[in-house]
Amino acid sequence: MKTFTSAIELQKVLRHDRTNKKSVGYVATMGYLHEGHASLIENARRENDIVVLSIFVNPLQFGPNEDFASYPRDLDRDENLAVNAGVDYLFYPTVDEMYGENPSVKVVVQNRTDCLCGRKRPGHFDGVATVVTKFFNIILPDRAYFGMKDAQQVAIIDGLIQDLNFPIELVTVDIVREEDGLARSSRNVFLLEDERHEAKELYQSLLRAKDAIISGERNPQKVIALVEEHIKARTKGKIDYVEIYQYPELKLLDVLNGNIIIAVAVKFRHARLIDNIIVTL
Numbered sequence: 335m336k337t338f339t340s341a342i343e344l345q346k347v348l349r350h351d352r353t354n355k356k357s358v359g360y361v362a363t364m365g366y367l368h369e370g371h372a373s374l375i376e377n378a379r380r381e382n383d384i385v386v387l388s389i390f391v392n393p394l395q396f397g398p399n400e401d402f403a404s405y406p407r408d409l410d411r412d413e414n415l416a417v418n419a420g421v422d423y424l425f426y427p428t429v430d431e432m433y434g435e436n437p438s439v440k441v442v443v444q445n446r447t448d449c450l451c452g453r454k455r456p457g458h459f460d461g462v463a464t465v466v467t468k469f470f471n472i473i474l475p476d477r478a479y480f481g482m483k484d485a486q487q488v489a490i491i492d493g494l495i496q497d498l499n500f501p502i503e504l505v506t507v508d509i510v511r512e513e514d515g516l517a518r519s520s521r522n523v524f525l526l527e528d529e530r531h532e533a534k535e536l537y538q539s540l541l542r543a544k545d546a547i548i549s550g551e552r553n554p555q556k557v558i559a560l561v562e563e564h565i566k567a568r569t570k571g572k573i574d575y576v577e578i579y580q581y582p583e584l585k586l587l588d589v590l591n592g593n594i595i596i597a598v599a600v601k602f603r604h605a606r607l608i609d610n611i612i613v614t615l
C-alpha cells in the first residue's frame with residue numbers, strides 16, 4: 335500500500351493506472367476504521383483493479399458545537415486495517431491540502447436535506463457534498479462505495495452523481511453490526527459502559543417497527559410512536575429524531591408503501607448514534 339498526502343501525486347499515479355486500463359474503486363472515510371469500512375473496502379477490492387481509500391476528518395461537515403476536535407483519529411491502526419483489507423492507495427491529505435487558504439467554491443445540496451440529519455445538522459451535507467466532489471475529481475473512480483448506515487448521505491450522493499454528471503457508479507453496502515445488533519460506528523468508542531449496553535435497543539426498536547409494518551401497520555405515526563416508546567423505555571439516551579420516509583427520495587408518506595426507511599438518531603452523553611432499516615412493501 336502506498337500512502338499519499340498530495341492530491342497531485344495521487345493523480346499522477348492514478349493517471350498511469352488508467353492508461354493501463356485499470357479500474358478504480360474508491361472508499362471515502364474519516365478514519366478510525368472499523369468492520370463497516372472493511373466491508374466497503376472488501377467490496378471495492380472484489381470489483382476493481384485498484385482500491386483507493388481516503389482518510390480525512392472534514393471540518394466542513396461539522397457544526398460549531400459538534401465533535402470535529404474530538405473525532406477519534408488513529409492513523410497507525412487505520413493503516414494496518416487498510417493494508418489487511420487490500421487497499422492499494424491511501425490518501426491522507428491535510429485540511430490545507432484539501433481547502434487551501436480561502437476556497438472560492440462550495441457545493442450546496444438543495445434536495446433530500448430538509449429531514450433527518452440534514453435538518454438537525456445545518457450545512458452538514460453541503461460539507462459532505464463539497465468534499466466528496468473534490469475527492470471524486472481527484473481520484474476519478476469508476477465505482478464509489480458508501481455504507482447504508484448513513485442512508486441520507488447515500489441518497490444525497492446519489493443525487494450529486496446524477497446532477498453533476500459524474501461518470502461514477504455508486505455502490506451501496508449494507509450496515510455491519512456488532513453481535514448484539516449495534517451498528518458499527520467510529521463514534522461507538524464514546525459510549526459509556528451502561529450506554530453501550532443500552533445502544534443495542536436502537537436496532538431492536540427498528541426491528542419492532544419492521545415487524546409491525548410486516549404485520550400490516552401502514553400508519554407512519556403509529557410506527558414512529560412504537561420506536562420512540564421502545565427507546566425511551568430502554569435507554570437513557572435522548573431521541574434526536576425518529577422519522578419514516580420513502581427511500582431514496584426521502585418524501586413523506588401518509589400511508590406506508592414501496593421502499594421505506596425508518597431512521598433514528600439518539601444522543602448519549604458523548605456520542606450521537608444513528609441507525610436505520612429499509613422495508614420494502
Ligand code: PAF
Nearest residue numbers: 362363364392462465484
Ligand atoms: O461518511 C463519512 O465518513 C463522511 O461523511 C465522508 C463520506 C467520508 C465525507 O467526509
